[in-house]
Amino acid sequence: MAKNLVIVESPAKAKTIEKFLGKDYKVASSFGHIADLPAKELGVDVEKDFEPKYIVSSDKKDLVKKLKKMAADSDMVWLASDEDREGEAIAWHLAEQLDLKKENTKRIVFNAITKSAVQHAIDNPRTIDYDLVNAQQARRVLDRIVGYEISPILWRKVKGGASAGRVQSVAVRLIVEREDEIQNFDSENFFRVDADFATESGQLVKAKLPSNLKSLKDAQNFLDLNKGATFHVDDLTKKPAKKSPAPPFTxxxxxxxxxxxxxxxxxxxxxxxxxxxxxxxxxxxxxxxxxxxxxxxxxxxxxxxxxxxxxxxxxxxxxxxxxxxxxxxxxxxxxxxxxxxxxxxxxxxxxxxxxxxxxxxxxxxDAQLERTNVSIAANTHDKKFTASGEIVKFDGFLKVYLESTDDEDLEQQGLLPALKVNQALVNRKITATERFTRPPYRYTEASLVKQLEELGIGRPSTYAPTITTIQNRKYIEKGQSEGVEREYVQLSLAKDKVSQKKLTEKTGSDKNKLIPTDVGRVVNNFLVEHFGSILDYNFTAKVEESFDNIAEGKEEWTDMMDHFYKSFHPKVKDVAENAEREVGERVLGTHPESGKPVSVRLGRFGAMAQIGTVEDEDKPEFASLLPTQNLNTITLEEALELFKLPRTLGEYNGYPVEVNQGRYGPYIKFNEKTFVSLEKDDDPMSITFERAAELIQAKEKADAPIYVYEDQPVTKGVGRFGPYIKWAGMFISVNKKYDFDNLSNQDIETLIKDKIQKEKDKLIVDWEEEGIRIEKARWGRHNVIKGKTKVELSKDIDPLSITLEKAKELIEKKSPKKKATRKKSTAKKKTTTKKGASKK
Known part of the structure; x- marks a missing residue:
């Protein structure tokens, strides 16, 4: 065994580092954290200074055992996890779980995986920084408490499966509030005036009127003033300027x-x-x-x-x-x-x-520039056009790189021809184009990160997981719309004649912009109403400052937690007992025939419209909203249209064809057992029979057998985990080494035979008449399986010698155990805890 064991988090990192160290060093990977709070309980003793209960998960136990043996066989252990707080916590967990001794354990960090950086770290080891560890503990424990105490309230008061997170919920709030700004924005029109002038030699000068005109009438009047006018350069200034590079990346x-x-x-x-x-x-x-x-x-x-x-x-x-x-x-x-x-x-x-x-x-x-500003006057009015240009005298850093901008209206300044004061210019064309004031832009992932950083919310390691989490939870989605057509007016003055034409443009594109879902909006509204302090931007930023203070040794993490919990927990209890259920209900109006109220709200399977109330003699009617609709913007007319579903479109091969809206979106139903999802551009309210028939035919073609093996058909499809073929009830994944679109008969047979052999290899014992079997599982374990019930065998049971009676006993114990666990889930549990980070 090597004299030195170096432990890093990543196997790829281990592979790179091992190339730099000699034969006396062995590099191993911890594959991230080896210990964490338990998944199915709070795991924090709030009565004992918020002592965390760290456990090694079942999938890491063999790894920890292996690392412990390697450490015991080594003269020195080097903990080389990343140099941030999370990396420090990983190093601490390794020291604790592997029972490492202080005298033969060293902590090293490097910000680059190069030979010189690694060697410098080896030459300059340090001990574990417990201030950094405690800063990470504080973040982990506070976030666990917030999520663990608020989420059950959301399940009861909003929607099952909903959850809250300190940073994630604030990110959702930002997006919801921006969407509210957009929906409440009243756009106003104005007219922007642009002009094309030319010098005597025909060189073009593009100019504009600095101030916009308020109305079509103002635009018409201004263009009339320019009929027959002469133009000249009224003023011209040239100024040196410079542009500096942006700092390197964070x-x-x-x-x-x-x-x-x-x-x-x-x-x-x-x-x-x-x-x-x-x-x-x-x-x-x-x-x-x-x-x-x-x-x-x-x-x-x-x-x-x-x-x-x-x-x-x-x-x-x-x-x-x-x-x-x-x-x-x-x-x-x-x-x-x-x-x-x-x-x-x-x-x-x-x-x-x-x-x-x-x-x-x-x-x-720096890039050295010369900026030219030109003022152009007319002899018929006192408004002046302006033109500006920029020339690069020395490109400097621009030779390599120019930073991008989020400003979609930024115009690049071009070159201007040589001009002088009082020089005459010829009017080629003047246009007055109708424009519209714009609402704030929806956040992109990049601009949301920028906003979180500016507010002091989160830190470098949190941005990506935060944005991923709120999308995975279906609180936020990326827009798909390319925008809608909008008409606008343009007036043009050319050869002393004013013409007018109507043009169209795309507006309101939300492609890849972050938009709140109905669930996200309702959850956010509930949290803002009842836990406003947690979702307060200043509070969240102050928490981050506290983490920084803990990392610098200026604050005790348990004091910070105690101060937070004293005000947080009573609020949780009050909301749990007294808050009303929140479903985001909006009353849209009354039904024109029955006079019953028409409303929309969040239901068990998503947003829905409702006619009537539960107090009525007749049961209320319900209809799911379409994917393109949401609770906040749907109108009464649109809601009433939903109750016209299902629509019968006609007959196909002797069977009726219906279009309807369901839990997973709009679909076509055919012959009582065939369901075809509509594509995103198909509207269930207007889809024709011809289009429905196209979708049915495409479905039949996709479901048609591509081969017959041992008298059973083989079909193919693409599912959640990628492309597959289906045969004899088995789903068989098709990996990248095969051309999925052009599978040969030989490919199909090979895939099926490999799958059959794989299933045989897994099978240890099969009591076919009892429907019970024993199969190999991961990490060298085995499972007893009956139907959907699966029991993992402990390591002290030999799967080859287990009796049928013992197998039945294990299966029978499974269900009662589940029920008991559910009953105890809200009870306070006694846990064995390890002390928090302390200076050894």
Whole structure:
């Protein structure tokens, strides 16, 4: 066994590091956290200073046993998890669970996986930083308490399965409030005036009127004033200007820029950055610092001078604006500036190049510009047109990189021809175009990250999981609409004649923008009403500041938790006892024939419309809302249309064809057992029989057997876990080595035979007449199975020697145990806890 054991979180990281260390070092992976709070209980003793109960999950027990043996056989154990708070907590859990001794345990950190960085860490070990551990404990425990105490209230008062989270719920609130702003926004029209002028030599000068005109009449009158007018350059100024590069990337700015430039979502960006880091190509990707080390600045200078020359280099030091930024850390940068391109696949290469360009540009000279502003006057009125242009005298950092912007209206300034004061200009055309004031933009993933950072909510490691969580919980979804057509008016003056035409444009696109769902909106409204302090932006930011103080040793984490819990828990009890059920109900009006109230609300299976109330003599009527409708905007007329479903469209092959709306969206029903989902552009209220027949035929074609094996048909499809074929009741996954669209008969037979053999290999014992069998499970375990009941055998039971009676006994015990567990779920449990982090 090697004298030194190095433990990291990731097997990919382990593989890279092992290349740098000699034969005296063995590198192993913990595969992330080895211990955490239990999944099915609070796991925090609030009566004993919020003592957490950390356990090793069943899937990590064999790994921990293996690591413990490796540690016992080594002279020195090096804990090399990441340098952030979570990494420090992982190192602490390893020390605790592996029973490591202080004298032969060292903690090392490095912000890049390079030979020099790893060797420097080995030469400069430290001990576990318990302040960082406690900051992570505070976050984990506070978030567990918030989620564990509020979520059951949501199940009873809003919707089963709903849940709350300290940061996630605030993110949802931001999106809901932005959507409210958009829906309450009253757009106003105005007219923007643009003009094309030309010099005597025919060179074009594009100009505009600085102030907009309020109405069509004002626009008409202004264009009339320009009939027969002469124009000249009234004023001209030239000023030198400069543009400076943006600082190197932090986690937040990388996520934003990768979204704008590469169209990656936040999670994708972090996955790719993680792989680049583990391959030793970039520094640590979870950071809020914009600092560069001396080594980095030296490497950047060498590469800039080599590639572009001395004039292009300028050493810069940046200071971050992020609250709680750890300036001792570095920004995200390449580990080797001489490597302009790197990565294992196309997306990694693109992200690496973005990081390289941003980092190298941050150490380059300013771009030197000359800005020209021109004022153009007419002899028939006193309003003046303006034109501006920009020329680059020295490109500096622009040779490599220019930061993107969220401002969709930003116009790039072009070049202007040589002009002088009093120079005559010819009017080619003046247009007055109707424009409309815009509501605030919906958040994208990138702009939501920016807003969370500006409010001081969350930290680099939380942005991606927060956005993923609120989408997985169906509180937020990405818009699909490309927008709707809108008419606008344009007036044009050319050759002293004014013409008018109507044009159309797309507006209101929400493609890939974050939009609250009905569930998200109702949950948010309940939380804001009853737990406003938890969802308060200032409170959430102050909690993050407390975590920072704990990390710096300025505050005790248990004191912070005690202060929070004293006001939080009584509020939870009060809401649980006294709050009314929240279903987001809106009364739209009354039914024109029955006079009964028509309302919409959140039901068990989603948003629905209702005619009547439970107090009526007759039962209320219900109809599910369409996927394109929501509780907040649906009208009475639209709701009444829903009750016209199901619609009978005609007959197909002698069977009636109906369209209806169901739990999973609109569908076509045919021959009592065939159901075909409508596609997203199909409207169930207007779909024709011809279109329905097309969908039925496509379904029949897709369901038709592609092969017959041993007298049983083989069909194929795409499900939740990817492409598959179905044969004899078995679903068989088709992996990437096969061409799914062009499976050969040989491919199909191979897939089926492999599946049959795999099932045989799993089977240990089969009491076919009793419907009981024993199969291999994961991690060397075995399961006794009967129908849907599955019991995992403990390691002390030999699956080959178990009797049928014993198997039956285990199956029979399973159901009562489940019921007992449910009864006890709300009772206070006695737990064995490990002490929190303490300085040893």
């Amino acid at each position: 986690t937040s700015t990388l996520q934003q820029e990768a979204s704008r430039k590469l169209f990656f979502n936040v999670s994708r960006t972090m996955q790719l950055a993680q792989r680049l880091y583990e391959a030793g190509l970039i520094t640590y990707m979870r950071t809020d610092s914009v600092n560069l080390s001396k080594e980095a600045k030296s490497g950047a200078r060498e590469e800039v001078v080599k590639a572009y020359g001395d004039d292009y280099h300028k050493e810069r030091n940046y200071k971050g604006k992020s609250k709680g930024a750890q300036e001792a850390h570095e920004a995200i940068r390449p580990t080797n500036f001489a490597m302009h391109s790197a990565g294992a696949d196309r997306d990694q290469i693109r992200l690496y190049e973005l990081i390289w360009k941003r980092a190298i540009a941050s150490q380059m000279s």
